Amino acid sequence: MIRPLAAEVDRDHRFPEEAVRSAAASGLMGVLIPREYGGAGLDALAFAICIEELAQACASTAVIVDVHTSVGTEPILLFGDEEQKKRWLPQLASGELLGAFALTEPASGSDAASLKTTARRDGNSYVLNGTKVFITNIGHAGLYVVFARTGPDERAAGVTAFLVPAGTAGLRVGQVFDKMGLNGSPTGELVLEDVGVPVANRLGAEGKGFVVAMRALDSGRIGISGQGLGIAQAAVDEARALMRERGHEQGDDFTLADMATRVESARLLAYQAAWLCSRSRPFTREASMAKLHCTDTAMQVTIDALQIAGEEGARAGSPFERHMRDAKALQIYEGSNQVQRFVIARELVNIG
């Protein structure tokens, strides 16, 4: 159902509507949402495996579902009040609403705490102004989790999270980017011009937004690890199939052995982080290690698989070249791998 669309979605830069619908029909959009809110009520490990399976078939579909399920939904799941959960989670679980996460700004990437978007209190509402960038699911999302500055602190302690439904006056899509890969997953700017958001849509207390963002990104990293695993596994499987069909020599055999070994080790790391998360144990360090290792593995393995395939693999439309283009994004988004190294080192050296 989803795999046959992957090449076309990439070629035409098309949102895979039918793939997302079929994911929704299988309950994948609500995998982490408790049953009482219409979800499947599964844990982080099940989530990682779902994203891995999707990414094996179509990385664009995987990132759409991943962002929806983790950073698009979990902030409500973890920090929403009962009314917010009842209002939004069932629609997110069914896939009726697609979630998105709007933290990054043009001048605020790795340094997320420096974000400039403002939220000014005005009676029972806030008025939001600013520009968000590199927003996955842009234009297709029904609900954006938006981080804005309510002050007075100018760093993390002044940030608040809001739920902003698509269609709210003043909210519009800016530039949608042409990218190297993940072409079925739209990425772009979200522009907020005097966007009125009721107080009821504030997620958590004022000044607690940065905590929401960081916690969401911790689980988000498990999803990205799943994406990396899926893409890498697909590259291994395609290289293996090609070698069986075409014949192979020891040089490529050794490369394939290294590829498969890397993927296997990355998988264990990712599942460990997911397992810790699902047991409510600390998992920040493990999630960062998993994201770093799974995505670096995906990059290396997809480059190696394309090398095994040779010039045929570099043809547009070949899964080999697509996997390589798709993999690169994973080393960058939801905390670049430099940020992951920073987090891991901080945990090791400063925390314990």
Added chain:
Amino acid sequence: MDFDFSAEQVAIRDTIRELVQDRVAPRAAEIDQTGEYPKDIERLFADNGILGIPFPEEYGGISGSSVTICMGIEEIAKACASSSLILAVQALGSYPILVAGSEEQKKRLCPPLAAGDKVAAYALSEPGSGSDAAAMKTRATKHGSEYVLNGTKQFITHGSIAGTLVVFAQTDAKEDHRGISAFVLERETSPWKVEKLEHKLGIRGSPTAQIVLEDVKVPAANRLGEEGAGFKIALAVLDRSRPGIGAQALGIAEGAFAYALNYVKERQQFGQAIASFQGIQFMLADIATQIEASRHLVYQAATKVDSKAPDLTKVAAMAKLFASDMAMTVTTDCVQLLGGYGYISDYPVERMMRDAKITQIYEGTNQIQRVVIARALLR
């Protein structure tokens, strides 16, 4: 080692550098997006003598030195890998004539190529014969004073736009690589058919063609060397052209690094340029070191080509292998240095990363380079 470039070579490089900055760099993104061959840049190179670099003066050129060719390819590839192939493939397609042609053939065939009136191409690979070139199926049958060629050639860079095409074909059905001969096809008299053009991951402005030869008649006077000498010619040509692919990879990496270095100095996060972070600085140090090492290996190999050194096969393969692997790693890291901006088409580094991949594959995959190097070591 400090390469002893002559004043003339430096002058040629500086001319190219200036032309590329003024005329090629501004077009690189568009060439990639449209996937159209930049005929105007071919003309620019022809008018400025750049396409004469692969040829000695007696054949209408200005150099003939592999070092000079590499300097030119490197400069162009810094801005536009697709455009760098205009020079690189002019060299590749002409080497068979320069390496194995008779004096008459060189005098007749080279001047229009050196002047840039014609584009050269090199047709060795076939659908069923990539790394195993000796398995080729294209046949050349002799009829009186001409040969008749039949077969299909695959992944032929510039095969669609070339006026002169060097084709390798079997002249003896019983033989394997010992039955391969080399022929020069001129489009006006020996027309070939372009079956299709590839859409590719990178170097999109450089047309890659599948070519079909159906009873194409070639005068025996256009056979290079003896019958059966083709495979040796093909290998001798690849020995000489591989430093050029190394130079292309080097240029792509340098172009990406120059952009990324500037970016990390400008980009502010946490109240400072991201270049002030040691994690970024170590990446910069590694990238620059890898580029420097590759540059030395590439020019070492080119120098060996020019001096016909006995170990040129091994060193040329090493240069191609090392520089192209380096370019893949370095461009991937340069995209990383730009973060999200590196991944979108508004910035040049994602194109450079896509362009880098093919340098690990063509003119002998890097697996083949390793085979060549190992064979030289174990001989």
